[in-house]
Amino acid sequence: MAFFPDMKTFVSFGSLSITWYAVLILTGAFLAYLLSLRIFRKWGYDDEIFENYFLMMFPIAIIGARIWYVLFEWEQYADNWVKVFYVWEGGLAIHGGLLAAIGFGWFYFRRHGVDGLRVADVALPHVMLAQVIGRWGNFMNQEAFGEIVPESYFDHFPAFIKDQMYISGHYHMPTFLYEGIGNLIGFILIMFVYRKYGRKKRGDLAYAYIAWYGMVRFFVEGLRTDSLMFGGIRVAQAVSVIGVLFGVCGILGVWNKMFAKFYPWRKEKPVVLFDLDGTLVDTKELIFQSFRHVFAQYKPDHTLSEEELQSFLGPTLKQSFARYFDVSMSDELIACYREYNHREHDRYVKEFAGVKETLDYLRGNGYAMAVVSNKTKHTVAMGLEKFGLEEYFPVIIGCEEIKEPKPDPSGILEACKALYRGHDNVIYVGDSASDVQAAKNMGGFSVACVFDEAKEAELTQSKPCALIHHMEELIELVKEDREWEDRTIY
Structure with a gap:
């Protein structure tokens, strides 16, 4: 050689x-x-x-x-x-x-x-x-x-x-x-x-x-x-x-x-995916009360501050509890949380104005929709059924169906597969920085819902593609002629 x-x-x-x-x-x-x-x-x-x-x-x-x-x-x-x-x-x-x-x-x-x-x-x-x-x-x-x-x-x-x-x-x-x-x-x-x-x-x-x-x-x-x-x-x-x-x-x-009617110039309507908590239904008080219940049982000397309670919105239960308890206690703490959360669900969950009207418009105009949440599929279904929203979502992706929780984008990708749609045109609507990041992690178009003024600074800092203060603003947004992707990631 x-x-x-x-x-x-x-x-x-x-x-x-x-x-x-x-x-x-x-x-x-x-x-x-x-x-x-x-x-x-x-x-x-x-x-x-x-x-x-x-x-x-x-x-x-x-x-x-x-x-x-x-x-x-x-x-x-x-x-x-x-x-x-x-x-x-x-x-x-x-x-x-x-x-x-x-x-x-x-x-x-x-x-x-x-x-x-x-x-x-x-x-x-x-x-x-x-x-x-x-x-x-x-x-x-x-x-x-x-x-x-x-x-x-x-x-x-x-x-x-x-x-x-x-x-x-x-x-x-x-x-x-x-x-x-x-x-x-x-x-x-x-x-x-x-x-x-x-x-x-x-x-x-x-x-x-x-x-x-x-x-x-x-x-x-x-x-x-x-x-x-x-x-x-x-x-x-x-x-x-x-x-x-x-x-x-x-x-x-x-x-x-x-060639507007022919591939690859033909424009597709985006898939519209939603988080649940703080986006489709107002579960903030339920979440706060559920954490207070767990802490009352396992750490009664610790009083959760408003700042600490706000920090629980977005991360998984395992991540939140790991900040205060030994990791070996995770399953027990989560079971306690969910037992109280399910029992008191209808007492604390509230409706967001404009959600049903927005979903009516999206469904009526042929937009494929699904829910992607870090919660279990059963818990998501409870929230949707409470306000008659389950009929809008043929696909629900819960934590048991994904490899990793948000901000990992696997839930978004699984939802697109379940809807038999590609993921080149995806809008993900959520209320936390992890929701925004999940969309970014697959190049999707992130919409941050600022329904809670206390979270506006955090959401703005996460640099979503769009930011809305009322759900019905989403109707005008989807009408825009634009690319449904995040250009900043490449």
């Missing part, structure tokens, strides 16, 4: 070898995949969805890139068509690979109920970074170069670039490098400037990639001497012009209007 036996070869095993071209193409692809996967995980998606896509997409993209190249260079293969399969010798056209990958992605993510534009916003800018790395594969293969230049042209270039650009007795312009630099600048501008200050809607980052890459490729292609041709037209320049127009029209919203 020999490493780097020549400029084109990474390692050789006797008659077999792995080229730098293959190594760099794979490195760029895996980097784009891993960077994208990091964000998909933040949205609560299973790795398997994107692992399967990548494993199927990558060979499809290679085939697409090869077919595109061969179509416009058929004269090279007409007399020996077997060479069509010699991919390791170079000859991949990025436009063919992109079209194949995007086409397969449309089919794949539509089938899995994932928002295609949301995925494209993450994946395509990272593809640009992969292209930066991939162009060095062209460098190692001595391809994708420009016209003949004098040796003095490389006076300010590293020697290894100058040496590798000496091809067939002449120095050539390193157009691979110019495209790589242009793509790197584009990646930085899109991911760190446009994403934060310019993006208005889903798809904008993908459109920006298509437009920017089209612009860079158009100018660089004009300098190359090995362009794919269709008659007297440079194919890559023609495709680049189309790409720039497509990207700019996408940013301007043309495709959203023209």
